[in-house]
Amino acid sequence: xxxxxPEAIQKAADALHEAARSGxxxxxxxxxxxxxxxxxxxAVQAINTQRALDAGRRLVGRKIGLTSLAVQRQLxxxxxxxxxxxxxxxxxxxxxxxxxxxxxxxxxxxIAFVLGRDLAEPELTAxxxxxxVEYAVPAVEIVGSRVxxxxxxxxxxxxxxxxxxxxxxxxxxxxxxxxxxxxxxMVMEKAGEPVSVGAGAACLGSPLNAALWLAKVMxxxxxxxxxxxxxxxxxxxxxxxxxxxxxxxxxxxGLGAVRAAFAKE
Amino acid sequence: xxxxLSVLAAMLDDAAxxxxxxxxxxxxxxxxxxxxxxxxxxxxxxxxWARGERRAGYKMGLxxxxxxxxxxxSEVIWGRLTDAMRLEEGGVLSHQRYVHPRVExxxxxxxxKPLAGDVSAAEALAAVEAVAPAxxxxxxxxxxFKFSLPDVIADNSSSSGFYVGAWAKPDTDVSNLGIVMEVxxxxxxxxxxxxxxxxxxxxxxxxxxxxxxxGESLMPGDIVLxxxxxxxxxxxxxxxxxxxxxxxxxxxxxxxx
Numbered sequence: 240x241x242x243x244x245p246e247a248i249q250k251a252a253d254a255l256h257e258a259a260r261s262g263x264x265x266x267x268x269x270x271x272x273x274x275x276x277x278x279x280x281x282a283v284q285a286i287n288t289q290r291a292l293d294a295g296r297r298l299v300g301r302k303i304g305l306t307s308l309a310v311q312r313q314l315x316x317x318x319x320x321x322x323x324x325x326x327x328x329x330x331x332x333x334x335x336x337x338x339x340x341x342x343x344x345x346x347x348x349x350i351a352f353v354l355g356r357d358l359a360e361p362e363l364t365a366x367x368x369x370x371x372v373e374y375a376v377p378a379v380e381i382v383g384s385r386v387x388x389x390x391x392x393x394x395x396x397x398x399x400x401x402x403x404x405x406x407x408x409x410x411x412x413x414x415x416x417x418x419x420x421x422x423x424x425m426v427m428e429k430a431g432e433p434v435s436v437g438a439g440a441a442c443l444g445s446p447l448n449a450a451l452w453l454a455k456v457m458x459x460x461x462x463x464x465x466x467x468x469x470x471x472x473x474x475x476x477x478x479x480x481x482x483x484x485x486x487x488x489x490x491x492x493g494l495g496a497v498r499a500a501f502a503k504e
Numbered sequence: 505x506x507x508x509l510s511v512l513a514a515m516l517d518d519a520a521x522x523x524x525x526x527x528x529x530x531x532x533x534x535x536x537x538x539x540x541x542x543x544x545x546x547x548x549x550x551x552x553w554a555r556g557e558r559r560a561g562y563k564m565g566l567x568x569x570x571x572x573x574x575x576x577x578s579e580v581i582w583g584r585l586t587d588a589m590r591l592e593e594g595g596v597l598s599h600q601r602y603v604h605p606r607v608e609x610x611x612x613x614x615x616x617k618p619l620a621g622d623v624s625a626a627e628a629l630a631a632v633e634a635v636a637p638a639x640x641x642x643x644x645x646x647x648x649f650k651f652s653l654p655d656v657i658a659d660n661s662s663s664s665g666f667y668v669g670a671w672a673k674p675d676t677d678v679s680n681l682g683i684v685m686e687v688x689x690x691x692x693x694x695x696x697x698x699x700x701x702x703x704x705x706x707x708x709x710x711x712x713x714x715x716x717x718x719g720e721s722l723m724p725g726d727i728v729l730x731x732x733x734x735x736x737x738x739x740x741x742x743x744x745x746x747x748x749x750x751x752x753x754x755x756x757x758x759x760x761x
Contacts, residue, residue, distance in 0.1 A: 422750040424682040424696030433702050436568075436733075438682030438750070441694040476695075492680045492696070492750060 243272040243279035252286035255385045255399050264342055264387035269394045276394060277316075283398035288323050299469055300324040301457065302380060303449045304401040306442045306473025314393045319443065321453055322401025324469055330381075332410045333498040341383040341404035344481040346499055347474035348427045348435060348489040350420060350446045351378035351408055354470070358454040359463040368451050371464075374412030375420065377491045379499040380471050381405040382478065406471055409497035418493035421445040425475040428488045437476025439491075446472035508533075509540060513547035516659050519645035523603050526645045526659075530652045541657035542718065548660055549584045557586035560727055561615070562715060563640065564707045565661040567731025568699040580701070580710050581653070583661030585727060591641070591665045596760040597739070602643040602664060605739045608732035609683045609747045609755075611697055611704040612638035612668050615726040619708075620716035628708045631722070634671035635678055637749035639757070640729050641665035642736060666729060669755040679703040681750040683733050687743045695734035697749075704730040 251268035258265040272279045292298065305311050305319045330336050338344070355373030383404030386395050396402045420439045427435040443449045449472045457463050464470065475491070484503040490496045512529055519526040529536055529544075553559070565581045591597065599605065616633030623631075643664040644651055656662055678697050685693040701707050707730035712722060722728065739745070739759050746756040 419682075419750060422682040422684070422748065424680040424698060424750055426680050426696055426698030426702070428702065431702070433698055436696045436699040438684060438694050438696055440682065440684045440691060444691070490680055490698075492682060 243276045247271040248279055248282045249286065251283045251398055255283070256287050256290060258342070258385035262339070262342065265385055267386050267390050267392070267395050268398055269392050272394050277397060280394040280397035284322065284400055287400065291323070291325060297326040298323060299326045299329070299467070300471070301453055301464065301468070302401055302403045302406070302471040303453050303473045304396065306449045314396075316393050319449060319452060319473065320397050320401050321456065322403040324403065324406065324471065328403065328405045330405050330407045332407060333500055334407070336381065336405060336499060336501050338483055338502055338504070341381055343384050343389060344381050344404055344501070345478045346427070346481055346487050347380045347382060347478050348425050348437070348476055348491070349378045349380050349442070349471050349474055350439065350491065350494065351376050351406075352450055352470040352472060353412065354464055354466055354468045357463060357465045359458055361455060361458040363451060363454050363458065365447060365451060368447060368454060369415060372415050375415055375418065375494060376412045377409040377489055377494050377497040378471055379407040379487060379489055379497055380474070381407070381481070381499060407497055407499045408469070409495050411495050413494055420447055423494055424492040426490050427476060427479065429479070429485055434479050435476035437474075439475060441475050442473040449473045509544050510547055512658065513544045513551065516544070516645055517548050517551045519603070520664065523601055525603055525647045528646050528651055528655045529658055530655055536654040538654060538657065541654035544658035545583065545660050548658065549586070552586050552588070557588045560585040560587045560590060561729070562711055562722070562726065563661060563663045563666070563729040564711055564731040565656070567701050567707050568733060580707070580714075580731075581657050581661050582711060582714055583663040585663060585666065585729070589663065589665045591667050591757065593667045593669060594756055596758050597641065597665070599739065599741050599759050599761060602641070603645055604649060605641050605643045605664065606736035607639050607641055607739055607745055608736040609685055609693070609695070609734055609749070610638040610640050610732055611678050611700065611730045612636045612666070613708055613728045613730065614671065615722045615728065616724055618721050618723055619712045620721035621712060623709060623712045625705045625709055628705060628712055629674065632674040632708070634674055635676055636671045637669040637747070637752040637755050638729055639667040639745070639747055639755045640732065667755050667757055668727065669749070670753050672752055676751070678752070679705070681752060683747065683749055685734060685737060685745065685747040687737065687745060692737050693734035697733050699733045700731045707731050
């Protein structure tokens with residue numbers, strides 16, 4: 240594979256940063272990088288992560304994307320991807336979300352895990368994860384794209400912090416022993432109509448599989464998941480577009496409910 | 505038109521009996537109404553009764569968004585079940601008995617008290633003796649599974665077989681249970697019972713209303729299949745279908761020649 244140059248990687252990072260700052264989406268950045276160069280795309284992401292940390296933003300967790308086999312096939316990849324969660328991306332349960340806070344928003348229903356201890360060992364198993372997860376909570380991920388019209392391929396979305404935007408956590412944390420992360424049914428309703436339906440198994444067979452994948456990758460890269468971190472583990476059903484004024488109610492059987500409410504303008 | 509309806513009913517009944525494809529009624533009868541279609545369905549099922557099959561209940565169709573999108577319509581429909589359609593859980597399905605069979609996961613209600621007309625969800629639930637996970641074999645007799653709304657209704661809403669799992673207490677909350685349908689151990693459909701009109705009990709309420717309007721009633725012992733919870737999976741010989749329902753257990757069968 241041909242290599243993406245450091246200059247091109249920097250240029251892609253600058254374009255995405257400028258899109259986020261100005262609120263004007265960028266053209267796809269994939270044309271700057273070698274085709275399918277996932278490593279370069281993560282290098283783009285890392286530049287903007289460092290930029291965020293330098294600006295004083297607080298890193299509070301990660302999101303996992305591409306956890307549905309159908310979506311992976313669509314983008315021609317065989318594994319999930321990840322992005323960074325910062326404290327200023329968090330919104331409260333049912334709190335009104337300003338549309339100006341995210342570019343081209345869409346919503347996904349997910350299970351979030353909150354860690355009670357670090358996952359620093361690169362050799363991790365599900366048992367380590369069971370012991371590390373302090374709570375699970377229903378979550379809405381409000382994804383966004385700094386790339387115009389969501390015209391993304393794999394390198395665009397990875398470079399763009401895995402298309403992360405904002406997120407909403409439910410109000411009632413639940414222990415991992417008290418619900419079934421794999422078999423739990425999920426329904427997202429808008430104005431009383433089911434607009435997205437699924438179950439835990441839609442996320443890599445189980446949201447815990449996705450979380451374990453992430454924990455291993457992070458430990459290997461030397462930026463391990465730490466006590467207090469939030470993991471958005473991936474969508475349990477299809478992604479839904481957002482119109483001004485929309486209110487989305489998510490119920491995950493055995494886990495609880497969460498609401499994402501968007502401002503009318 | 506009544507003589508004509510009998511002819512159409514016989515044509516669809518023969519197609520089901522011989523596992524042969526039928527041409528859409530709408531091609532030769534473009535003015536066919538929904539009322540005509542339900543009249544054909546009754547004549548169609550009466551032929552089964554005349555051969556000794558017995559009433560077993562009802563099925564509701566097109567109750568999920570995925571399903572409505574799949575066939576391009578937007579109305580809940582119903583059909584009739586007979587005892588000959590009941591299949592043995594864990595058994596082998598004979599593929600050649602059908603035209604192009606598909607399977608979809610459902611919730612089944614067994615009725616304990618007569619129920620018909622406009623009822624509330626609470627009244628509907630009070631008439632339920634038990635709930636169970638279920639799989640329905642749907643098999644449109646029309647070429648390429650393509651049909652208009654009157655076509656599918658006349659064809660007994662594609663009903664052709666059903667499996668029922670273990671019965672659970674009627675007050676079991678089945679409003680949002682996760683479902684994983686696997687073929688030979690690989691998930692092919694993942695969803696929730698919430699896809700059935702947001703809550704399967706709404707399908708039973710709709711059954712009571714629509715069947716009451718047709719002058720019939722849900723009777724003790726009737727099984728009501730509330731509608732598909734995911735898109736249907738098209739069956740091939742050699743597939744083992746295992747569907748797990750959160751809190752309710754699994755329903756399985758194998759597809760034979």
